[in-house]
Amino acid sequence: xxxxxxERVASPGEAVEAAAARPGARFIAGGTNLLxxxxxxxxxxxxxxxxxxxxxxxxxxxxxxGLRIGALVRNAxxxxxxxxxRDYAVLARALVSGASGxxxxxxxxxxxxxxxxxxxxxxNTDMPCNKRRPGSGCAAIxxxxxxxxxxxxxxxxxxTHPSDMCVALRxxxxxxxxxxxxxxxRSIPIAAFHRLPGDRPDIETALEPGELITAVTLPAxxxxxxxxxxxxxxxxxxxxxxxxxxxxxxGQIVRLAFGGLAAKPWRVEVAEGGDDAxxxxxLALAGAxxxxxxxxxxxxxxxxxxxxxxxxxxxxx
Amino acid sequence: MxxxxxxxxxxxxxxxxxTLTLDPxxxxxxxxxxxxxLTGTKKGCDQGQCGACTVLVNGRRINSCLSxxxxxxxxxxxxxxxxxxxxxxxxxxxxFIEHDGFQCGYCTPGQILSSLSVIEEIRxxxxxxxxxxxxxxxxxxxxxIRERMSGNLCRxxxxxxxxxxxxxxxxxxx
Numbered sequence: 001x002x003x004x005x006x007e008r009v010a011s012p013g014e015a016v017e018a019a020a021a022r023p024g025a026r027f028i029a030g031g032t033n034l035l036x037x038x039x040x041x042x043x044x045x046x047x048x049x050x051x052x053x054x055x056x057x058x059x060x061x062x063x064x065x066g067l068r069i070g071a072l073v074r075n076a077x078x079x080x081x082x083x084x085x086r087d088y089a090v091l092a093r094a095l096v097s098g099a100s101g102x103x104x105x106x107x108x109x110x111x112x113x114x115x116x117x118x119x120x121x122x123x124n125t126d127m128p129c130n131k132r133r134p135g136s137g138c139a140a141i142x143x144x145x146x147x148x149x150x151x152x153x154x155x156x157x158x159x160t161h162p163s164d165m166c167v168a169l170r171x172x173x174x175x176x177x178x179x180x181x182x183x184x185x186r187s188i189p190i191a192a193f194h195r196l197p198g199d200r201p202d203i204e205t206a207l208e209p210g211e212l213i214t215a216v217t218l219p220a221x222x223x224x225x226x227x228x229x230x231x232x233x234x235x236x237x238x239x240x241x242x243x244x245x246x247x248x249x250x251g252q253i254v255r256l257a258f259g260g261l262a263a264k265p266w267r268v269e270v271a272e273g274g275d276d277a278x279x280x281x282x283l284a285l286a287g288a289x290x291x292x293x294x295x296x297x298x299x300x301x302x303x304x305x306x307x308x309x310x311x312x313x314x315x316x317x
Numbered sequence: 318m319x320x321x322x323x324x325x326x327x328x329x330x331x332x333x334x335x336t337l338t339l340d341p342x343x344x345x346x347x348x349x350x351x352x353x354x355l356t357g358t359k360k361g362c363d364q365g366q367c368g369a370c371t372v373l374v375n376g377r378r379i380n381s382c383l384s385x386x387x388x389x390x391x392x393x394x395x396x397x398x399x400x401x402x403x404x405x406x407x408x409x410x411x412x413f414i415e416h417d418g419f420q421c422g423y424c425t426p427g428q429i430l431s432s433l434s435v436i437e438e439i440r441x442x443x444x445x446x447x448x449x450x451x452x453x454x455x456x457x458x459x460x461x462i463r464e465r466m467s468g469n470l471c472r473x474x475x476x477x478x479x480x481x482x483x484x485x486x487x488x489x490x491x
Contacts, residue, residue: 032383048341050387105379
């Protein structure tokens with residue numbers, strides 16, 4: 001790893017002050033993604049601000065009947081929370097379909113939101129990548145694309161977002177709470193949190209430099225049957241080819257989002273309220289731009305949605 | 318390259334207080350192996366994929382390769398050395414030997430610490446990818462154990478014998 005300095009902060013206010021004082025500093029909590037990238041030289045912050053002791057590690061009910069999840073709640077603890085298992089099953093199931101037990105014990109809610117792509121060209125520092133080195137080009141385009149994006153791509157980047165948790169948060173219409181320079185608080189709808197690549201794939205979220213995530217808020221429970229189906233090349237501990245987050249009620253789609261298809265969770269609001277999986281798949285995949293290598297994702301998304309909706313109907317009866 | 322100032326950190330390792338002064342780049346794994354000479358914790362992939370470096374921090378299993386030692390001020394670290402000794406094996410260690418739950422043995426410390434954590438996590442109601450009913454008590458089934466052990470790779474593919482060791486441990490001592 002490139003040398004860096006390190007400080008530990010005790011409050012969100014201290015954290016944003018420390019970040020404002022050291023442009024280019026990074027917050028570190030679980031570290032399961034950032035340290036991996038630092039070891040490979042893909043990330044090289046000169047200063048790390050350890051936010052593990054900010055106390056943002058509780059899950060509290062909100063006045064609106066939802067839940068406020070502290071930024072530092074570990075993925076394992078969020079999945080195990082009784083209220084999450086009962087009222088937000090799609091989130092619990094998404095969380096446990098990702099990573100390993102060891103990683104889920106360490107990875108945090110905010111860190112999961114900030115996960116970076118696993119595009120093999122982002123990881124290969126000998127090749128061009130517009131995320132890693134803006135303006136250097138995209139080696140993935142024309143490269144081996146079998147697990148890259150089919151929706152929302154640009155001429156600059158075809159990477160996917162790797163998170164399972166974020167797909168469920170998108171289906172549930174979560175809100176990301178932050179604090180920025182001068183203590184200014186913001187609420188960012190999850191729909192606006194992750195960005196499509198456009199011509200700046202290196203800018204992945206709506207966060208401003210030095211802005212700190214403090215919590216994720218869930219609205220009141222939706223009810224219904226909540227499922228998360230992950231299709232991958234191993235039975236466990238692998239990133240997705242694609243995923244489906246579904247909330248259904250009596251065979252009708254209440255919420256639908258796909259993972260593994262784009263640089264952000266792919267919510268399909270236009271299909272919500274319908275009960276025809278084929279029509280929903282048509283709507284979801286309209287405008288897809290697959291390559292020869294990843295065209296399989298289109299029929300796979302359709303069939304996975306059909307199977308998941310069928311399962312939701314079965315569970316209910 | 319600018320020199321990185323070293324920082325003090327105090328850990329409790331297998332019940333003993335240890336104070337070190339470390340470059341902030343030192344991972345918890347390297348602190349244990351290189352600075353405390355506790356080489357039971359193994360370095361496999363060094364990127365969180367193989368699980369050979371699994372240790373317990375405040376009772377929970379993590380990959381020690383993906384954590385900086387300086388982030389663990391005041392934490393309680395448990396490694397394989399704290400579990401048992403050749404003269405007084407932990408029952409899970411004995412079960413791994415009884416069932417040949419290894420060939421080369423390199424992944425074994427991580428496998429053993431994970432095995433014990435998996436049982437605790439199931440009993441504590443932490444769901445997994447194969448859990449059916451998210452609100453019911455979770456069975457100590459082979460499917461649950463296998464899924465939860467997926468963060469510990471074994472190049473020798475001793476997986477069936479590792480399962481047998483865990484089942485034996487559950488039958489005998491749990």
